[in-house]
Structures are given as C-alpha cells and as structure tokens.
Amino acid sequence: MSPPAPPDARPLYAKVREQLVERIRSGVWKPGQLIPSEFEIAAEFGVSQGTARKAIGALAAERLVMRQQGRGTFVVEHTPAHVLFRFFNMFDAAGELIIPDSRRARATVAPANDAEQMALQLAPGAEVIRIERVRTRQGSPFIRETIKLPQDLFPDLAQLEDLPNTLYDLFQKTYGILLVRTEDRLSATAADADTAGVLNLTPGAPLLRIERTAFGLGDRPIEWRVSLCHLQDAHYLART
Amino acid sequence: MSPPAPPDARPLYAKVREQLVERIRSGVWKPGQLIPSEFEIAAEFGVSQGTARKAIGALAAERLVMRQQGRGTFVVEHTPAHVLFRFFNMFDAAGELIIPDSRRARATVAPANDAEQMALQLAPGAEVIRIERVRTRQGSPFIRETIKLPQDLFPDLAQLEDLPNTLYDLFQKTYGILLVRTEDRLSATAADADTAGVLNLTPGAPLLRIERTAFGLGDRPIEWRVSLCHLQDAHYLART
C-alpha cells in the first residue's frame, strides 16, 4: 500500500545541512559571523532541535563552522594565522610551526595547458592565473612554488600589486571561496640549475616536492600548487 | 547549598566509551568480533540507547569499530589489506595504491639508545627490537627502513623466522596491540653510499625520508620507523 520510496530519500538533517552550506557559499552568512541558534534553525526548517543540531554538527565536522559553548556557532574565518595552522604543515626540529614569508610573487594569465586543465577540471579554452613565488624563512629562501588558479573564480587577482603571504584568506574574504580540503602528493627530487640558483643551493641537492590540489565547497578543485622545498632540519607533518 | 561539582564531571557517554575501549584493549572483544547491540549495551550500563549510541559512535570515529547497518558493530580487524589501505600512503602515477613486498628483514634486540628512548617514551634501560628491511616493488628494491619497537610489548618477536610483509596485523593478532594513529614527518635527503647500494642507485640520489611514530590505545607510542624511499613516478599522499 505504501507508495514507492520518494526519490529524495536522504536524511532530513542532510537536507538541512545542505541549505546551511548554501548560505555560507552564497555569502548570506559571512566569515566570522554568528549564525542562528539551534532552536531558531530548527523552527525555520520545521524540524526538531536535535535534527538541527545534527546538521550543524556535520558543518562543524567539515570545519565550515566553529561552535563555542555559551556563545554560539560562527562561520569559519580564514585569518592568516588560522590558514597557516590548518594548511601549512611544516615544522622545525623542535616541533614548532614554521612561519614563512613570501617574496617576489608574480602573477600572469594564460590559457590552461593540458596539465592545468586536468588538475583544475577546466573546460577547454579556460584561462588560468599562474603565480610564481619564493618563500623565505628567517630571511633566506627555502620554498619555490608555482600556483595555478581558475581565472574565472578570481577576476582581477592577477592585477593585484602585492599578493599577501597567505592566499587562502584572500580567497575567502575577497572572492568568497572557502577551501575545505587539500590533497598533497609528496616526493623527493633533485634541484635543477635554475631552482638551485633561486634557493641558493648546489644543483642536485635533494628537495621535497609537494604537489597540492585544494578543494572548495562541492569538492571543486580551486588551486593546483607545486612547491619545491629545501627543509633544513625541518619536515612536513602528516597526521593519521 | 549544592555540593561542589563531583570530580568525575565527564559526560556519561565518555565513561561508557572508556569501558568499551577497555574491552577491546584487554581482548574481551577480539578483532572482527560482533559486539552487543546498542540496546544491550545501554541496558548493561544503565543508560539510554541514545547514550550508548553516542559512545559507540565515538569508537567508530576513532576507527576502533566498524558499524554496518542491519548487521551490527564489529571490532576493527587489521588484515594485511586493511593495514595497507589505511596506513600505507604510497600511490603510483595513476593514483593506484602501491602494494609492496618485504625482503631481507632482520630483527635484533638491544638496550634503547637516547633517540629510541625519547621516541618511544621508554624507561631508562628498557630494550628495543630493531628491524631492518628492504621493501620491493615489482621485484626491485625501493624502500629501506629501520623499525624500532619496545621489547616488552612484543616478547619473542625478534626470534620469529619470517616477519610478515605487513607488521600491524601481526601486532594486533599476535600481541593484542591495536594501532590507532600515526604521525609521519617527511623530508628529502640524499642517498648515502650504503643506501645507494641497497636500493641500486647512485650515491646522492634524492630520497623521500619518512619518520613515523605510530600510537596505540591511550596514545602510547608503539613503533618508531624511518623509511628511505626511492619513488619512481610515485608519491606519498597526505589528505587534508
């Protein structure tokens, strides 16, 4: 007698979660902003407080929001300090987070080549922004990296005079693009003559190569980055 | 008038969780075994089904158990395939998991040196098992590694004739030690003459160096491992 299962068989809390994600994505709720309480969200969507709680809990697990007992729930804000802590996984021998500086950033725009089109899942003919920069640690260069971004998501970024040291907070604050996940592929490589010159090394010196793809909401690839790192007494930390 | 907060102010579900962890640690519940249902656990501890559910959910989040709708909840079983999938993070250019072989394993027992004592948090004078081995990929050597274990946790392991390719399932099945977390510190280094000979390389070739600490229940360090990897067209994958 019962009708066939309706096509939208997902749990209620998942649908509520999706609506909340959309509010963050679209900027209705801005970085750092207090969102409504569990009871208000429950009332608005016509669900119980427990279901609203589970939806918000899912957002917290994805680190799209931060909950604070007694205060409320806030949209995550990618400040430079937060971005370094969460996405920059380099530590020195004492286990302290390395704070890099950025130098000589240069941005250009060009049609994507095959590798870029593949990595960023772009349509044929789409343009990319290419950024080359050197990062320094206590004044001396230790990372050379190239960053590729889909041009359409970051209008006029290539025209900026000075790119900030941490890009991900710029992505969120200026372009409304929130990164949620990264995949880093690590290997070792020998410094070529050019890189050796930039990093002040002898050619052939071993470098840690990190190829990163960073994903935004909906698992869309946002950034493709290749970093060549000379880590004197330091390391990349991968947990779990 | 109300008495000061009792010293055991932890949530109920956390106390239940702890008791469940103890059953796994002590071997009352064995690898792969079906544990009681939520209702049975709730009844046994005198809590509601929701609280038992939250305790079991915490175990599932730590990957100590696996839940299967309609079947039940099972203690995680570290089979070789599971161990590779969860703890071996090497992938080839096509994104396929690399399946390594193991060769020439050699185990010895000795008093811990300072580095080993520090890394494994051992008491002064404690002994360690040292394992040296070479791992091969399609027949050719590509990883040389040394593994250190606290001797008291693994009685007679050093006397085993043949060590298996994957050690972590041996840890769980034979010694009742379940690994829950790893920390990998990655850097690049140049092959010394000895390592170059073992891995069939020219001295100075760049190698990926992975220093791993693996932790068991209660966050006790169980294993300290240094791997030197020659990853031809392959990489170590770190997510998030």
Next chain:
DNA sequence: CAGTGGTCTAGACCACGTG
C-alpha cells in the same frame, strides 16, 4: 540572569541484511 551549545532520556519509525 538570559541565552547558547552540550548532554541525556524515552520512545517511535525507517532502511538494511540475514535467515
């Protein structure tokens, strides 16, 4: 003190896997 997230309960029904 009011308001928030965090815990806990009791009960209902659903979706899934097995016998």
Next chain:
DNA sequence: ACGTGGTCTAGACCACTGC
C-alpha cells in the same frame, strides 16, 4: 519476520558566556 544500526522527535537539565 526479525534484529540491527540510522533517523527523528519532544522535552529536560547542565555548563558556559556575557550582560
């Protein structure tokens, strides 16, 4: 058909924050 985990509700109280 049965038992499991998964979802959902309604209501209560606790712990923390800020006024």
